[in-house]
Amino acid sequence: MKLLKVLSVLGVCSAVALTLAAQQGCSSDDTSSGGTAGAGAVPPEKPNAPATDSKDVRVFAVQNLLFGDTDRTSGAASGEAWKKYGYNLDGKLSTSKSTDICTPAEGGSKDAAVDGADGRDNSFGKNIVPIIQQLAGNDFGKSVNDSVQGGSFTVMFEVTGLKGEKQTNTGLSGQIFAGAKFDGIPENQGKKPTFTKADNWPVSGELLNGDTIESGSKVKITDAYIVNGTFVAKADKITISLVLQGQALNISINKAIITMDVAGENAGNGTIAGVIDANELITGLKSVAGSISKSLCEGTTFDNIAQQLRQFSDILSDGSNAAGQKCTGISVGLGFTGKEIGRPTKVTKSSGTGGDPCKEQPDAGKDSGSSGGQDSGSSGGQDSGTD
Numbered sequence: 001m002k003l004l005k006v007l008s009v010l011g012v013c014s015a016v017a018l019t020l021a022a023q024q025g026c027s028s029d030d031t032s033s034g035g036t037a038g039a040g041a042v043p044p045e046k047p048n049a050p051a052t053d054s055k056d057v058r059v060f061a062v063q064n065l066l067f068g069d070t071d072r073t074s075g076a077a078s079g080e081a082w083k084k085y086g087y088n089l090d091g092k093l094s095t096s097k098s099t100d101i102c103t104p105a106e107g108g109s110k111d112a113a114v115d116g117a118d119g120r121d122n123s124f125g126k127n128i129v130p131i132i133q134q135l136a137g138n139d140f141g142k143s144v145n146d147s148v149q150g151g152s153f154t155v156m157f158e159v160t161g162l163k164g165e166k167q168t169n170t171g172l173s174g175q176i177f178a179g180a181k182f183d184g185i186p187e188n189q190g191k192k193p194t195f196t197k198a199d200n201w202p203v204s205g206e207l208l209n210g211d212t213i214e215s216g217s218k219v220k221i222t223d224a225y226i227v228n229g230t231f232v233a234k235a236d237k238i239t240i241s242l243v244l245q246g247q248a249l250n251i252s253i254n255k256a257i258i259t260m261d262v263a264g265e266n267a268g269n270g271t272i273a274g275v276i277d278a279n280e281l282i283t284g285l286k287s288v289a290g291s292i293s294k295s296l297c298e299g300t301t302f303d304n305i306a307q308q309l310r311q312f313s314d315i316l317s318d319g320s321n322a323a324g325q326k327c328t329g330i331s332v333g334l335g336f337t338g339k340e341i342g343r344p345t346k347v348t349k350s351s352g353t354g355g356d357p358c359k360e361q362p363d364a365g366k367d368s369g370s371s372g373g374q375d376s377g378s379s380g381g382q383d384s385g386t387d
Contacts, residue, residue, distance in 0.1 A: 040088040041118035043259050044227040051171030052161035052226075059343050060260070060267040061179060062155045063148065063195050066335030067141050068125025069133065072269075077138065082125030083116030086273040086333015087257050090321035093119045094314075101314075102327035105278075108311030113327070121273070122333035123314040131308070151182025151193050154201065156344065159221065159231065162262060166229045174221035174233070180204040180348045195339035197265070202346040213344060231267075232259050252280055254329070255319025260338065267338035275329040277317040282306045 066072060068082035094101050096110045104110055116122050132140055148154055156179050161172035180202045182193050193199050209215040224233035256274025260267040286302060296302045313327035 040091070040093070041086070041116075041120045042088055043232045043257060044230055046170065046225050046232075047168050047227050049168045049170055049225075052163065052167075052169035054161050054163040056162060057158060057160050057174075057343060058162050059177075059341055060157045060159070060262075060338040061193070061195060061199070061201060061341045062270075062336050062338045064145050064337045065141070065148065067129050067144075068122060068333060068335075069129050069138070069141060072335050079130075082122050082129065082333070083120060085125050085271070085335055086116065086120045086122040086331065087271065088115070088119030089121045089255065089257070089273065089275060089319050089331055090315055091119075092321055094121075094321070100323050101321050102316055102323070102325050104327055105310040105313050107307065108313070108327070112312045113314035116333070120333055121275075121315055121331035123312050123330050124276075124332040125334075127312040128309075128330070149193070149195075151188075151191075151201075153181070154179035154193075156201065156203070156341070157221075157258075157260075157267070157338070158217075158343070159224070161224075162226070162231075165263065167226050167262070168228055170223075170225045172221075172224040172226060172231070172233075174224065175217035176207075176219040176221065177217050177344060178204040178207045179344075184348045185346045193341070195341060197340060197342045199341040200346060201341055201344055202348045203344045205347045205349045208347065211347065213347060226262070229263060230259055230261050232257075252277060253332075254317055256332075260336075265340035267336075267340070270336035270338060272332070272334040272336060274332050275315055275317060275319045276332060278310050278313045278328055278330055280317075281330065282309055 066085065068085040069077060069079075071078050071081050072084060090101075092098070092101065092115070094110075094113045094115045096114055098110065098113070101110070101113050104112060112123055112127055114126070116126070156177040157174065158177065159172060159174040161169065161174075163169075182199075182201055183189050183191055185200075185202045187200065188202070193201060203213060205211065207218050209218060221233040224231065226232070253274040253276060256272075258270070258272050260270040286306070296305070309330070313330055315321050315327060315329045315331045316325060317329040319329070
């Protein structure tokens with residue numbers, strides 16, 4: 001179950017990305033948010049519309065994450081659902097016979113690069129999610145969402161410039177916060193989030209420029225726009241830091257996409273897409289491997305997982321795709337729904353930043369807790385821990 005939680009949050013980490021401008025592809029008859037006929041599965045194009053005159057600031061918190069193993073509308077489990085998640089990042093309709101795409105990693109095949117509906121790039125949903133299900137059971141998505149709704153974590157989108165229904169404007173902006181443990185501040189102790197404006201969800205300080213909310217997030221939303229109520233934003237690269245099982249996992253997401261349909265206090269039909277550099281993912285995951293499971297501390301065990309992850313690379317790390325280059329990125333397509341909450345005012349540091357469990361720990365008989373030792377836990381010690 002620990003493996004389930006970490007890998008699922010890893011999917012959230014991938015999920016915290018922003019939008020890449022639409023690239024040309026083939027025609028699409030998809031009717032989900034962002035589908036554009038004649039361009040494959042891409043976000044709505046930037047409209048020829050005036051900049052918003054609204055200065056209102058609103059915050060939406062992710063309430064549910066969809067990993068591509070269930071139908072977005074019905075919630076029914078489906079091995080084909082991943083095909084409707086994500087966007088056409090590389091502007092291609094890739095098949096196992098394509099000759100204009102990157103070369104698979106050693107031991108891999110072009111099957112990893114086969115697109116979903118209308119060119120959607122989503123190797124994560126197609127290849128990684130089934131592995132998680134084998135390890136942790138088919139209900140891993142429910143377990144992750146139970147954690148979100150219980151207040152363990154969330155992702156918050158702060159948007160400036162929203163107004164009214166079915167809005168169409170340019171010039172929106174904002175920032176993204178990582179939600180820390182909801183009850184990590186005194187006023188929330190013993191409580192769960194309500195996903196209403198009454199919630200003051202504390203922000204994780206690791207992603208801020210300073211020690212206060214006012215210092216701002218390191219993840220900015222610039223040159224965003226909204227088309228008939230569908231919000232779209234852009235960023236070339238975002239680095240996020242999540243504390244998983246007591247360890248900080250840094251993940252960089254390149255040329256990524258987020259869109260959501262804003263209606264009142266609801267953020268619906270959300271799509272989070274992007275590309276994770278396979279080697280960066282492996283490096284980050286290795287740093288927290290021992291916290292997931294001690295069995296992953298063994299080189300052979302983790303090396304096998306690392307090699308499998310590389311084999312599922314289907315795109316280049318910058319979101320492009322070209323023949324003659326080795327695939328280095330894993331495309332991601334997730335779904336989400338969110339609710340408007342109150343603007344956060346509190347900052348907390350992640351509580352778990354312990355040492356690497358894979359590294360040899362000091363002998364318990366020689367450190368704190370020894371009967372005759374002179375450390376902080378000794379009965380006769382002279383440190384601040386004595387009575």
